[in-house]
């Protein structure tokens with residue numbers, strides 16, 4: 001066969017897995033499925049106010065004024081949103097992006113050469129593999145450990161940092177799917193490790209508004225408080241106001257003043273090369289952030305109610321344990337290891353319910369199931385009942 005003209009940034013194998021095949025065949029047979037992997041807020045029966053998008057017609061959207069970091073008014077709106085959460089950031093230190101995923105890509109370009117290392121938590125968000133690979137950086141993992149709550153295994157961070165080529169560490173707070181916030185003590189320890197080694201801290205705070213344990217948001221470490229090293233905080237409309245389709249994210253830059261200034265100058269060149277956020281969205285940003293609070297409130301209520309319902313239902317099934325989650329949009333259930341996780345989730349499709357296996361998020365061993373806390377309460381409860389009934393029947 002002749003040489004094929006593709007880079008190795010995209011994996012050679014693109015086929016689906018057994019779970020996606022089982023879902024596709026159940027759907028094509030017309031079987032109704034309760035989707036407990038649904039993490040798209042626009043598909044879970046939330047009420048979006050009908051005036052929500054009217055700001056997109058703002059006439060400022062008719063004028064193109066290219067600005068690498070985005071329109072000042074939009075960046076000020078994002079700074080006010082940080083202030084709402086008690087975090088002080090200057091709008092001059094904020095850059096708008098089309099999504100958090102894009103923010104990662106811009107930061108990898110800023111911080112790493114091809115082949116450099118970026119550290120990511122395990123378990124965590126599966127998209128990191130693709131995000132890193134598409135920007136030609138290599139991922140190394142550090143571990144989160146569970147003892148009635150998740151903590152960062154600092155020894156695994158230190159050993160992952162041994163390479164001179166380590167450029168950045170990714171934190172997700174609260175993390176997807178563990179629901180664990182990075183604590184103040186952890187952040188202090190990480191800053192002490194990273195700053196002298198010239199390793200940047202990139203904190204993905206997209207779920208920062210969503211606590212399950214009361215007080216968890218207030219107790220969490222705040223990366224923007226750092227005054228040494230270089231830190232970034234990532235956020236976006238997709239989670240904070242449940243509008244992933246709008247495509248507006250951002251990053252805030254903090255740390256030692258001289259590093260911040262250098263980072264902003266370099267980032268400006270990168271952002272100026274793409275100018276990816278559309279003007280109507282920037283013009284609407286302030287209104288979307290304010291009006292979207294109504295959606296955020298519903299999501300906060302939904303995840304808390306579903307987590308409580310899950311805890312209640314699991315109490316009746318001694319072979320299953322709900323792991324403690326402080327926040328976020330998902331929950332992890334430890335289930336008996338009778339077969340493989342993959343067999344279990346495929347069997348569950350035949351019972352009319354879709355859940356993620358733990359290995360999808362690199363949970364340390366089998367068997368865990370990961371469920372989204374977003375589905376409408378009645379669907380969620382029915383889906384969990386089906387899962388538990390099936391496990392009890394094994």
Ligand SMILES: Cc1ncc(COP(=O)(O)O)c(C=O)c1O
Nearest residue numbers: 099100101125176206236238249
């Ligand atoms: C931890 C985390 N970061 C980022 C994102 C994606 O955010 P965005 O839609 O802004 O790219 C997700 C989506 O699920 C996520 O779980």
